[in-house]
Amino acid sequence: MKDEAKLKRTAKKTATYLLLGFVGLFMLLPFLWMLSTSVKPADDVFASSDSPVKALVPREVHLQNYGKVYEATQVMGGGFARWYVNSVIVAVVVTLGQVMTSACAAYAFARLKFPGRDKLFLGYLGTMMIPGAVTMIPNFILMRKITQWLATAAPLVNWDAARVVSLFGRTYEIGPLVGLDSYFALIVPAMFSAYGTFMLRQFFMSIPRDLEEAATIDGCGLFRIFATIILPLSKPALATLTIFTFMGNWQSFYWPLIMVTQDSMKTLPLGLLSFMGLYSTQWDLLMAGSLMMILPMIIVFIIGQKWFVSGIQLGALKG
């Protein structure tokens, strides 16, 4: 009897593993195909449709494809390297900005008492339901017209001119100060997040008030309490939000798409898309580029997995 039960358990376990493995293969297969295409010699890309095995296992490994992505795009406003730098700048600054502004606002909503606080918070939540396009249209118009308006308001500054910086003996175009094709347009409108405010508020609410009361008696001001008590206690929530925001912004597409026209100001997703426009059949290079784009996300995800899982549950707890 005991053996039979054990056998049954083993059979069930094996079946589970088989099922899990099958699903895993389904999830991984596209990535394997991406990897294999990205290292194939150009001639092989279109020469393997007679066998899936041949399609998935490259005959030779051409790592130089990755270098070629860099070279082939260089004429496009600095190319892949420049897009990578742009993506890093935008994602990092937006993430830092979102986490900082969200933390401040969340603290206010969680602890400060001011008239209309709860109504305002409801308003915040309500905006999460509004389609992006609703706010994007006026924001686009603002960014498009802002240089004209500023030129009337402050005519001493040349708002339209594209700026240039010199670094290590080379010059780089960094676009105008504000308006289309500027870092300002890519970064600032994306820096305020209702979601982050909501998530951190939920977390701050769960911190017991005793500590703060003790600190108040010791004569601590609000900002000191915030900086020395609340923030250190919230490290897990802050880490989660940081990872979430970074992931969300690394591949952000819609807003940069309407903000940027020049190649040199593109972020990676936009750059890859215009690369595809020029090299539409060079799938080896396109896959190499795509892989380089998603690699940081995979790394960040694997390192930050713990926070990721807890963050998803934190964000959904409102029910």
Add this chain to the structure above:
Amino acid sequence: MPNLLGFLAFTLIPVLASLGLSFFAWDLFTPPKFMGLHNFAALLKDHEFWYYAFNTLFLMLGIPVNILGSLLLAIVMNQKLRGIVVFRTIYFMPSIVAGVGTYLLWRWLYNPDYGLINTIITNWFPGWLNNWIRNLVGEWPPTWLTSITWAKPALMFMTFWTVVGGYNMILYLAALQGVSPELYEAADIDGASARQKFWAITWPLVSPTTFFILTMSLIGGLQGGFEQAFVMTRGGPAGATTTISYYIYNQAFAWNHMGYAAAMAWALFAAVFGVTLVNWRLGGRIVHY
């Protein structure tokens, strides 16, 4: 409070501005012209708009399948097994990297002549199966993204791959871990089958999670479909993959019809709002807390 100022400047004011804008016609070059409710009336008569609304709803038909898939996957994962974290990581990967990179990847997977999917279908599917499907649906293996019939299913299948092991599965896992094992033990003693246990215990107890996921998926689905269509099909063939959000993009940022686009964005908002309200109403009755 810088967040509040930013929120006002880039969210609240734009929301009001686009509401105002929806009563005007404006191409950004000539001064805006007041049109009253004309934009909304035009929307009702715009055949393209209704076709794209149909497309959007059609693509949303995948939502129940995705949700069910996530739940089943979570049930299988909800066991004490070695290496389960590795599987979770792999399943989660597609939803993490979803974006232009994976859209390009799927565009290549769906390539009619050299893509992996058709390579597998022609070489590994048995001949009788391919013939049978061909008799049934006509075009097989299909040209996927360039076929009016297959472009939408292709996108839905890609979405399934993207989301099935992602956030929703993690939410279900958390919900399942909250279900007391005693309930299952009691059911075992009563001799309940696996199916009975699922419908009598698991399904009702995870219903708040299902409700949350469904609500979010509907909201997302109504607003979705722009990025993938922009990267993979440009909304084609013949508009078959253009969704409302893509149409808004075209009206606003390709054709400079700011007022009309704003009106459409507000109509979309109304739809999202309506769905959410109905959901909350019904949810109170169906969900077991």
